[in-house]
Amino acid sequence: MWPQSDVKLTGGPHGLAPEVVREIQRERLLKATVEVVSQKGYAATTVRDLLGASGLSRRTYYDLYGDKEACYLDAFAEIARQVEERIGTAVGRGADGRERMRLALEALVDFCVEEPRAACACLVESLAAGQPGRSVRAALIERIATTLGPVLSELRPNDPNPDLTGRATVGGVFELLYGPLARQDVARLRELREQIGELPTVLPTSA
Amino acid sequence: MWEQAATKLTAGPHGLEPALVARVQRERILEAMAATVAELGYQQLTIGKLLGRAGISKLTFYELFDSKEQCFAAAYDESIAQAFERIESACAAEALAPAEQRLGATIDALLEFFSEEPAVARMCVVEVLAAGPAGRERRAATMDRLATMMEGLLAEVRPDLGPIAARALVGGAEEVVFGAIDRGQTAELPQLAAEIADTQLKLIRG
Numbered sequence: 001m002w003p004q005s006d007v008k009l010t011g012g013p014h015g016l017a018p019e020v021v022r023e024i025q026r027e028r029l030l031k032a033t034v035e036v037v038s039q040k041g042y043a044a045t046t047v048r049d050l051l052g053a054s055g056l057s058r059r060t061y062y063d064l065y066g067d068k069e070a071c072y073l074d075a076f077a078e079i080a081r082q083v084e085e086r087i088g089t090a091v092g093r094g095a096d097g098r099e100r101m102r103l104a105l106e107a108l109v110d111f112c113v114e115e116p117r118a119a120c121a122c123l124v125e126s127l128a129a130g131q132p133g134r135s136v137r138a139a140l141i142e143r144i145a146t147t148l149g150p151v152l153s154e155l156r157p158n159d160p161n162p163d164l165t166g167r168a169t170v171g172g173v174f175e176l177l178y179g180p181l182a183r184q185d186v187a188r189l190r191e192l193r194e195q196i197g198e199l200p201t202v203l204p205t206s207a
Numbered sequence: 208m209w210e211q212a213a214t215k216l217t218a219g220p221h222g223l224e225p226a227l228v229a230r231v232q233r234e235r236i237l238e239a240m241a242a243t244v245a246e247l248g249y250q251q252l253t254i255g256k257l258l259g260r261a262g263i264s265k266l267t268f269y270e271l272f273d274s275k276e277q278c279f280a281a282a283y284d285e286s287i288a289q290a291f292e293r294i295e296s297a298c299a300a301e302a303l304a305p306a307e308q309r310l311g312a313t314i315d316a317l318l319e320f321f322s323e324e325p326a327v328a329r330m331c332v333v334e335v336l337a338a339g340p341a342g343r344e345r346r347a348a349t350m351d352r353l354a355t356m357m358e359g360l361l362a363e364v365r366p367d368l369g370p371i372a373a374r375a376l377v378g379g380a381e382e383v384v385f386g387a388i389d390r391g392q393t394a395e396l397p398q399l400a401a402e403i404a405d406t407q408l409k410l411i412r413g
Contacts, residue, residue, distance in 0.1 A: 172382070
């Protein structure tokens with residue numbers, strides 16, 4: 001998720017430009033945020049936990065972010081971007097509407113399987129991060145529903161309430177992922193992949 | 208919910224039995240729990256704020272509850288029990304009707320309850336997920352119950368649809384309801400119930 005976070009920054013002059021150092025430190029911190037929040041939960045996560053997990057100084061932390069919430073929201077935004085990119089790419093393939101939906105939903109599950117901590121931090125812990133967490137999560141669902149909109153209206157051309165169907169579709173899949181992500185049960189996510197992919201086939205029965 | 212909370216307990220000897228006094232105080236606290244959590248969020252909830260709202264002393268609180276967490280759990284459990292009673296009544300009234308009608312009756316009953324009790328709705332649907340592992344477990348148990356009910360209804364109409372489809376349908380509805388409650392739109396829940404039932408039936412029957 002954050003490829004630069006592993007770059008070594010030894011004490012003293014790094015020989016790297018300050019902006020580069022800063023970016024590496026930021027990625028390290030965001031990666032640590034995902035690790036700690038997905039393990040301890042958002043509420044129980046402290047700045048001290050994040051400092052310990054990232055190896056950053058308190059001063060560097062506060063240079064980068066004002067508080068735990070700002071740091072978390074930045075991590076969420078990056079994870080959301082990756083999720084949307086995967087779904088957007090998948091929905092562009094596929095021979096017909098059903099297959100496009102299947103590929104899109106499978107892409108979402110694949111992200112959860114490959115990055116279970118990031119997916120947990122994003123899909124599960126956002127609901128424990130107060131109104132700001134709920135808002136960004138709702139906005140993510142809205143954007144995914146919008147991406148799937150054309151496919152859904154192809155599958156269900158006479159839907160009187162396509163917005164509701166879109167949100168219910170994404171919300172329903174998020175609900176299936178919630179429990180396994182909270183438990184970090186990757187095996188269960190793999191099991192669910194096929195059944196989630198099948199939902200667009202079994203549910204809208206109209207051709 | 209907690210109708211006895213409004214019973215007057217004037218200072219000095221109430222002339223009321225201690226058991227009744229305790230019950231009134233307990234309900235006052237639970238009602239205050241729902242109101243305070245709904246207003247401030249679980250993260251900001253303190254016993255001080257709760258007691259201030261309930262007009263109850265700390266001593267009395269700890270006679271009735273072990274902790275703020277246990278108090279929240281009691282408020283949640285009693286509210287959800289009431290919600291399911293409303294659902295069961297509605298389904299009993301429609302016992303001979305086809306599954307489709309019982310699905311509509313279920314959603315109507317649940318959302319009507321939430322529209323009548325906005326603080327309870329916010330506590331049970333939104334804030335429960337901010338209430339730590341105990342909150343998440345409670346919410347999971349409620350969703351399990353609703354998913355099982357949905358499975359039962361689906362078995363009559365679409366026996367090919369199993370537990371995954373049932374949970375996806377319940378989860379999707381929950382997401383929509385969550386959004387409405389989070390935006391403070393509980394007055395619109397009865398209308399939303401009709402739209403959700405309609406959408407679900409079309410997904411199930413085509």
